[in-house]
Amino acid sequence: MNGEKYIGLDVHQATISVAVLDSTGELVMESILGTKAATILEFLTGLRGTLSVTFEDFYQRSLAKGIKPTMARLTLARKIAAITLTLWKKGENFDPDKLKSQAA
Numbered sequence: 001m002n003g004e005k006y007i008g009l010d011v012h013q014a015t016i017s018v019a020v021l022d023s024t025g026e027l028v029m030e031s032i033l034g035t036k037a038a039t040i041l042e043f044l045t046g047l048r049g050t051l052s053v054t055f056e057d058f059y060q061r062s063l064a065k066g067i068k069p070t071m072a073r074l075t076l077a078r079k080i081a082a083i084t085l086t087l088w089k090k091g092e093n094f095d096p097d098k099l100k101s102q103a104a
Contacts, residue, residue, distance in 0.1 A: 004050045008084040011035070011077040018043065019084070025093040 003023055010017040013035065020029040033039045044051065058079070062072035087093070 005047055005052070007044075007047075007051060007053045008080060009053070009077060010081050010084070011074075016040065020047065 005028070006021045006023075008019045008021070016033045016035055018029075018031045018033060019027060022028050031043065033043055044053075059072055059076055062075060063069065067075070
């Protein structure tokens with residue numbers, strides 16, 4: 001699995017549903033993982049190419065605002081899930097510029 005990959009995570013208490021898309025938006029892998037750091041890291045280590053899981057800026061800004069790391073991660077997971085669901089329903093590919101214009 002070479003090239004650019006986009007990883008969507010639907011985080012629950014006991015499991016994480018993972019979808020991996022290639023640069024054209026085609027689904028290349030789906031999996032359900034346990035919510036243990038070692039399991040997640042093992043999964044990500046098995047992927048090849050440039051991996052994009054989330055916008056690090058959002059997480060860092062949340063921490064700078066004084067939000068606890070666990071809440072920042074939860075908020076980020078919810079944001080990823082909401083974006084993924086919206087794109088899936090509309091049948092669109094992710095466009096970071098469109099997201100930035102909506103946030104402004």
